[in-house]
Amino acid sequence: MARVIMIPGLAVRRYLEPSVEALCKDGHQVELLQPLGWRSTGTDLRRYARRFARQSRDPVDLLVGCSIGTQAAVLAAGEMDVRQLLLISPTLDPARRSLRTALAAWLGGEGHRHSPRLGVQSQDWLRAGLFGIERGLRSAIDVRLEDELPNVSVPFTIVHGDTDRISPLPFAADLAVGCGGRLMIMPDAPHSWPVGDGDRYRSLVDRLISSHRDDAPPIAPG
Template sequence: MFMSRSIWEHSQTVVVDGVSCSVRTVGTGSREVVLIHGIGVSTRYFEPLAERLARTCTVHAIELPGFGAMPAPRRRLTVKEFGGIAAAVMRILGVRDAVVVGHSMGSQVASEAVRAAPELVGRLVLLAPTINDRERTAATQMMRLAQDTLRESPVANYIVISDYFRAGMRWYLKTLPSMLEHRLEDALPEIACPVTLVRGSRDPIVPADWLSRLAATGQDVTTGEIQGEPHVMMYRSPEPTARFCLGETSRVAR
């Protein structure tokens, strides 16, 4: 599957505390979904999932500062700061009772966005949540990323790698320490809304035991798995991913 045309119906640039991010929107449904991407990438790998969700929802995908087409800030941002920016964007959008979906580092950012603006969020969905507490080093994460690349589809790899080059390795490497320093297992206990954690069954970055340990730290947490998928599970399997996002399935999906 390759999205050769843009699915987004509206795009806008938002400036928060002097840094720019963009929001791409599709759909007109009353239920609102906010998508937050991971390190190095952009909203592009969310397009199949966004198109599926837009059948019944209004979908907003936030492109974080320094990624995609957005200029990099002068200094490194912490995950908490990224989350604060995402929360400010949600306030500008006027979302209410939103489903906030983060992928990879975006799951960390999403958790901080929910902590900053809990009144805007009805549900938090963390896809391939990072970082495994037993492998929290740059070297190990790079090794796991290389392993995952061998399991992704050629198209998913093309999107991810081309986005890395578009953002630039300088900003990627500047942001990586923020990702490593943040503890999702410390944020989750402070989140009161329902949380769903989802991994691909072939994801070397997010093993099943890490998902179980992470789930045990939260208040109202369910876990799920998409069979046969690696880290970027939502690109090739948007349908089961969407069902998890909307609370229509639990545990295992194919």
């Protein structure tokens, strides 16, 4: 059994609940954080990451960040006992570091059969409001992963879904190569992966945790 913390994307959380349940079935202890942008968490990304890092007292086997949650995971990793990072669909690449371009990418949607349904997302968005979404996005724009990731001293794996329309492959590849991490390209996976793909997610998490314990690289995704 491993301790896993998952950090969702901006202002959304429900879409990851099935993924949490999938890991729990394997006996892992999983915590899904409330997202950046909600009234309960605030809109400052650095403060958000610092707060949960200080609240996490026990060692974490795997810290998982999804979308903007990747930025929070990287910021928090230096302030907590984390054994490795899993960064899924990292954001924001240089071409999307303005409010206009970031919103355009986000509002463009994913167009994947497993993408979160509007009815699911809208319930979470209401907890943030337009103000929370806009301010949270502005805060994320100011955090550049290519500047922060070199400060991380633990192993990390970046996952890029090959149908991701929001976070481009070159950005993910540059981060992995430039900062000494692993890059995994997940076939038929959207930006919101692991949504709708609990089996492959469980398999990946199990392999990452096992490989860290055995000090061996994980096998390629199936």
